[in-house]
Structure formats: structure tokens, C-alpha cells
Amino acid sequence: MGLSRRELLRTSGLGALALGCNRDDKPSSAAPRFTGQSPERGHLLRSAALLDAPIDAHIRAGVVIVGGGAAGFSAAWRLQKLGLDDFIVLELEPEIGGTARSGVLPRSPHPMGAHYLPAPPRECSELLELLTDLDLLVGYEHDGTPEYRSTAICAAPEERHFHAGTWHPGLYPSDGQTPAQEQQWERFWDQLRELDRVRDHDGELLFRLPVRRSSARLRGLDQLSMAAWLDEHGFDSWRLRWYVDYACRDDYGCTLAQTSAFAGLHHFLARGLEDTREDPLLTWPGGNGELIASLRARVDLGARLKTDHIVYAIDPERGQLRVRDLASERSISIEAQAILWAAPRFLLRHVLPRDRDPLSADALTYAPWLVANLELREPPGGVGATLAWDNVPIIENPAARNLGYVVATHQEGRDRAIEGGAVITYYQPLVADDPAGLAQHRAHLLGSDARGLSEQVLGALEHMHPGIRRHLSALHVHRWGHAMIRPVPGHLFGGALELARAPIGCVRACATDVGGLPLFEEAFYAAIDAADWALDRIGRA
The missing domain is CATH 3.50.50.60 (FAD/NAD(P)-binding domain)
Structure with a gap:
């Protein structure tokens, strides 16, 4: 017997999200609609x-x-x-x-999916050549450091997170952490620095782009999950594990347990460590x-x-x-x-x-994603850290997690005047442990109407911004049935x-x-x- 709609909602990430958020049941004035890729x-x-x-x-x-x-x-x-x-x-x-693909609302262009490109490492010479051809890489410093077009560099602040009713800068939820949790955070980065210092017999980094150029030395980690790697190294702090889980969901549409340890470490190491890398993040409205x-x-x-x-x-x-x-x-x-x-x-x-x-x-599996763009008459606010490009909620229930939103209008003021309101892009990978679970998420995503999915998006956003629907003037929903290859x-x-x-x-x-x-x-x-x-x-x- 097939699942009922109520059962499907209960067992899917979308249903958990809708039930686990604060709700303002006052209907929005905007009629949501599907745009972008056509499943049909x-x-x-x-x-x-x-x-x-x-x-x-x-x-x-x-x-x-x-x-x-x-x-x-x-x-x-x-x-x-x-x-x-x-x-x-x-x-x-x-x-x-x-x-x-990009879309457009009256207020601004916006992404429907991929929305940034970290400046590539210097060994990615072909990609640097492409960026030069596109007038994004405009020159080099005397020491060889690439210079990028200023309007393409993500403006500050880049990131903030929402935890316990308050916005905080950055992505790691350090507020209120215990000394033991802080020690684990520092030890995790010490472990990454140690891996970053190691070179293979050709003097190359162990983790490289593209991934097939990576050294064979640690490829055995591909057989292990990122969750298991953290377990092996004694990393049990929920704060650290949330942070790494967020990285896996954001890059790969997978949880810690679903991501190859090699892929998880590759996220942190292939472009150089964040605390030492000076290369910018490139993004566009x-x-x-x-x-x-x-x-x-x-x-x-x-x-x-x-x-x-x-x-x-x-x-x-x-x-x-x-x-x-x-x-x-x-x-x-x-x-x-x-x-x-x-x-x-x-x-x-x-x-x-x-x-x-x-x-x-069945050799390759793909994560479905729900993406939505909202045009708001007032930009999102909140207590604490100011609005950033990337705005992420800390949600303890893994089944209800989403990635929050990026601000498509964040770059304004560099090449165009700042206008009122904002356009924000909401992201949620629909994670599952097996192909059957992914198929269930996909069926729900593609079988739901725009109103139902928009209500779930608004419910997630109201967890961070109660009453946000009162400022809503337009809402576009994008369904990606096979958005990302999953590095399990x-x-x-x-x-x-x-x-x-x-x-x-x-x-x-x-x-x-x-x-x-x-x-x-x-x-x-x-x-x-x-x-x-x-x-x-x-x-x-």
C-alpha cells in the first residue's frame, strides 16, 4: 500500500521542516509559482x-x-x-x-541553483585562463597573487548563523560552548593543518581539484564516512559535527553519515585552509x-x-x-x-x-533540492549580527535542517545603487540514506503544488524571521529532482x-x-x- 500524503510529509525532510518551525498562519499576498527546470x-x-x-x-x-x-x-x-x-x-x-541557471524577479536577478565560485588554486591554470578570458581575473600582484574584478568578489559580511534566537557572525556556533567543545574545535583545525602540510612524492597536495588529481595516499578514506572519521578521532561535540554536517550538505547534498570521508576532508583542504587562504569568493546577483x-x-x-x-x-x-x-x-x-x-x-x-x-x-545517486526565491519589501533583519550574504540557521533536528538563505541583492552598492527591499534565495537539500528514501523525497518534491512547497519554505524562514510573509511581494519555487551527484x-x-x-x-x-x-x-x-x-x-x- 502506498504512503498517504500525511505519512509522506511526516517521513520526508520537507514535512519535518514544516512541522518543526514557528508559523505565522497569516497568508502571504504573493501567489507562488514554479519557475526554472521543467520536470515534464x-x-x-x-x-x-x-x-x-x-x-x-x-x-x-x-x-x-x-x-x-x-x-x-x-x-x-x-x-x-x-x-x-x-x-x-x-x-x-x-x-x-x-x-x-539564473532567474529574475522585478527587484533583482537571482540564482536558481549554484551561486558562487571560490577563487581557484594557482595549480588550476586552465580555470584561471577561463576566468581571464571572462574578464573576471584582471591581473596579478607582484608575488603572483591573482586580482579579481571587485564587483565579483563577495562583499562583507559573508556569513552569519542563527542560534538561540540571535544572529551571530560566521558559521560555527561558538556562543555558549564549553571548554571541551572549544578544545575539539581547535583540535579539528590542528588535524586539518597537519593534513595540509603533507605532500605526496611529487610534492603535491593530497587533496586537489579536480578530485581525480588527488594523491593516492589517502584514497582509502573514500571507503569511510565523514561521521565515522570524526568518531575515530574523538570528535563528538555537537557544535563541530553540526558545522561539518553543514559543509557536507552545502557542497554535496549529503549528511555526515552519507558523505565519503575523503570528500568531506576535500571540502576543507582542496582549495587551501580557510584560516590561511586569502583568495576571495566570487559571486553574482x-x-x-x-x-x-x-x-x-x-x-x-x-x-x-x-x-x-x-x-x-x-x-x-x-x-x-x-x-x-x-x-x-x-x-x-x-x-x-x-x-x-x-x-x-x-x-x-x-x-x-x-x-x-x-x-x-544504480551506480550513481543524486540529491534532490528545493530552492526558492523571495522578493521582500523589507530586507531581513534580526537581533545580533547584521544581514550577511549567507544566513544559516542552527537546527538541532537533522531531519528538519535547511541551509538558510543567501541574499541575491547583497552585492549592490558596487556596480548599482542600493534599492529598498531584498531578494533572498532559500536552499534545502533533501537528504536520505538510500535510493528509496531519495525517490520518496523526489516524488514529494515533484508531486507537490507551488503553494504547498512555498508554505514549507515560509515556515522555515519564519523560524529565523517571524512575520516575514507580511513583507513578501513575490515567491518563485524551483524543483531539482537530481540536483547533485552524491559522494557517498x-x-x-x-x-x-x-x-x-x-x-x-x-x-x-x-x-x-x-x-x-x-x-x-x-x-x-x-x-x-x-x-x-x-x-x-x-x-x-
């Missing part, structure tokens, strides 16, 4: 009618890139940089961006969608970018794609020498011939990612998920490696 479009791959449709046109291209997000446009940039223009980009949605838009402008594809196009069949031996133009309702056959699959990897098996994908259907124990170095990246005939997958971690850097490096492979395949390397 992705489900068209299940339609037999597509395969039966006659072909209306035939075209050829040297390389076809499937997916117009971070990976797709990074691959396009790389191909063009190395002298190839004979390629096209196909995007399912009417707008580009993927999980880095529209989040990383503005970064993708800059990439699009730089590559300038013109008619070679085809939105509203769904790829529904690929012959990897012959290099043929069958594509439906959803706007004109025409079916197209495309012949290519190389196909770069920059869409989610789990979709590839649905367009390949039966049994052609060597990757098992055994995921990074267990062999599945190598299989996911391996060419299948003339097809090579190169989206963020085959990198292993849901980071822009992983999408970028998977894409440029695939672009180099494509150039070699067509004899243009």
Missing part, C-alpha cells in the same frame, strides 16, 4: 511517440555537445580556444545554465548563471546554440543523434564525429541502444566514475557528475578533458 521535459525521454516521429531534417557537425550548463559551455570554450568552430550545443530547456552567461557571450555560438532541443536517441557507433525541436515540433537527425554528453550521466542510458551503457543504473562512501575511487567517463563509441560523458563532486571545477575539468578527446578523435588535436 525530462520525462519526455520515456515517450514512445518521439521514436515514431518521422525525421524532418538532416544536418552534420564535427562535434555535438548535449547540455547547455557549466560543462557544456566549458567544452564549447575549449573547442573554440583550440581552433574548432564546427560544433553545436543542444539544450533541452528554453534557457541555458543547467543547475547553475544571479549566481553562477551569470558566469555561464559570460561564457555564452565569450563563445558567441549564434545559431549553433539550439535551445528547446531534446536528444532522444543516439547511435554511438555511427555518430547519429535523433533530436526533437520542441519549439517547432520538428525531428532532426544529426551526424557527428564526436558527441560530448554534458547532461546528467544517468540520462545517457535512456538514449543509447539497450544494454549499450556499461554503467549500472566508495563513490570517488570505487571504479564507477572511471566507467562513467569512459567513451562509448563516439560518445563521452563530461557533466559535473562524472567528476565525482558537484562543483563547478569538476564540470569544467571533465568538459575540457572531453573536448581534448573529441579533437583528437576528429584529427584536430
